[in-house]
Amino acid sequence: MRISGAISAVLVSTACSVAAFAPSSTFVSSGSSATIGHDLARGSRSVSSSELNMGIKSTVLQTVSKAGANPATAAVAATAALAVVGVKGILDKPSRTYEEGSVAREYDAWTQDGILEYYWGEHIHLGYYTKEEMEAGYKKKNFIEAKFDFVDEMMKLGGIEASVDSNAKVLDVGCGVGGTSRYLAKRLGKGASVTGITLSPNQVKRATELAVEQSVPNAKFTVMNALDMEFQDNTFDIVWACESGEHMPDKEAYINEMMRVLKPGGKFVMATWCQRDDRKVPFSKKDNRDLRFLYEEWTHPYFISIEKYAEIIGATGVMNPVTTADWVVETIASWRHSVWVGVYDPRGFIFKPTKYLKCVRDAYCLERMHRAFDRGLMQYGMFAATKKKSE
Numbered sequence: 403m404r405i406s407g408a409i410s411a412v413l414v415s416t417a418c419s420v421a422a423f424a425p426s427s428t429f430v431s432s433g434s435s436a437t438i439g440h441d442l443a444r445g446s447r448s449v450s451s452s453e454l455n456m457g458i459k460s461t462v463l464q465t466v467s468k469a470g471a472n473p474a475t476a477a478v479a480a481t482a483a484l485a486v487v488g489v490k491g492i493l494d495k496p497s498r499t500y501e502e503g504s505v506a507r508e509y510d511a512w513t514q515d516g517i518l519e520y521y522w523g524e525h526i527h528l529g530y531y532t533k534e535e536m537e538a539g540y541k542k543k544n545f546i547e548a549k550f551d552f553v554d555e556m557m558k559l560g561g562i563e564a565s566v567d568s569n570a571k572v573l574d575v576g577c578g579v580g581g582t583s584r585y586l587a588k589r590l591g592k593g594a595s596v597t598g599i600t601l602s603p604n605q606v607k608r609a610t611e612l613a614v615e616q617s618v619p620n621a622k623f624t625v626m627n628a629l630d631m632e633f634q635d636n637t638f639d640i641v642w643a644c645e646s647g648e649h650m651p652d653k654e655a656y657i658n659e660m661m662r663v664l665k666p667g668g669k670f671v672m673a674t675w676c677q678r679d680d681r682k683v684p685f686s687k688k689d690n691r692d693l694r695f696l697y698e699e700w701t702h703p704y705f706i707s708i709e710k711y712a713e714i715i716g717a718t719g720v721m722n723p724v725t726t727a728d729w730v731v732e733t734i735a736s737w738r739h740s741v742w743v744g745v746y747d748p749r750g751f752i753f754k755p756t757k758y759l760k761c762v763r764d765a766y767c768l769e770r771m772h773r774a775f776d777r778g779l780m781q782y783g784m785f786a787a788t789k790k791k792s793e
Contacts, residue, residue, distance in 0.1 A: 496698030509602035520750035524581025525549035540735035560671030576646020580609025647674035679707035737772035
């Protein structure tokens with residue numbers, strides 16, 4: 403009992419020292435390692451991994467000694483503590499930097515291994531949680547149901563309803579495995595048609611399979627670049643984009659293309675992760691470091707602010723005033739909820755040992771995302787507007 407208690411104390415101490423699940427440039431401890439922390443905090447010199455490990459080892463030995471453990475326990479605890487630091491060092495190095503073809507490649511892989519669909523269902527986007535649901539405890543809500551609720555709320559924001567859009571031609575930009583496309587096709591009725599586009603051939607294949615299984619003939623899917631769409635001008639009554647802007651290397655082209663294919667009088671609604679506007683308060687070094695991780699771990703070229711997106715939409719000259727909102731409060735529970743569903747039900751990944759590291763990396767990034775949204779570095783941008791009618 404004493405051994406396990408001592409090791410637990412050491413791991414907690416080490417985790418706090420290296421700021422587990424958050425990037426850190428400082429390590430501050432008592433005794434001989436205090437100088438290391440001071441130098442790092444001041445940025446007066448670089449500290450090698452061996453020096454950092456020595457500092458951690460010193461902290462471990464002091465903590466174990468205070469806990470009254472024997473030398474053998476100290477050795478075990480020190481090894482465990484260094485392992486925590488080593489793993490964090492690996493996880494803090496992004497593994498999926500954006501490059502030509504990376505978005506299609508990663509979504510092909512996510513679709514093929516089936517883990518994302520197992521936990522997130524057909525909707526590869528965040529869920530929606532009411533104030534009452536958050537107060538009751540977000541884990542009491544069905545994680546998949548939260549995503550359907552999000553689509554319902556996004557429809558309300560965009561003024562989309564079956565009574566007026568039953569014959570609409572809808573474009574879903576960045577459709578994933580087609581969950582939202584099929585849901586919209588069902589909600590709007592058989593007179594409506596929904597076209598989903600994505601860069602991932604595997605997603606198109608899976609989306610089409612599910613449309614057949616669910617008997618949704620009015621939802622079709624195709625591989626297409628959202629920055630250079632093959633559709634004619636003024637083709638769609640509704641353009642829908644949910645969490646696809648994050649992966650776009652040219653935000654202006656992304657917006658311009660969607661506005662181009664939208665009919666005059668048509669409805670546009672978009673949800674996308676945004677970073678805060680840094681024009682008044684510049685990003686700190688920590689902000690930039692955190693953003694870089696979030697860009698490069700899930701193959702994002704960069705994010706922009708809600709304000710910048712609104713400016714781009716306005717600059718097209720073809721849209722009526724855009725309504726914007728930040729739904730961070732309504733969606734933030736999704737990040738940790740998605741981790742908990744994996745903890746409660748490991749069947750989605752437990753029999754796929756070659757995917758263990760990827761799952762750990764994704765869980766780590768989910769927590770980093772939660773913290774970035776929670777402290778205001780990131781925002782959940784919502785946008786709705788209609789296209790001006792022809793003169």
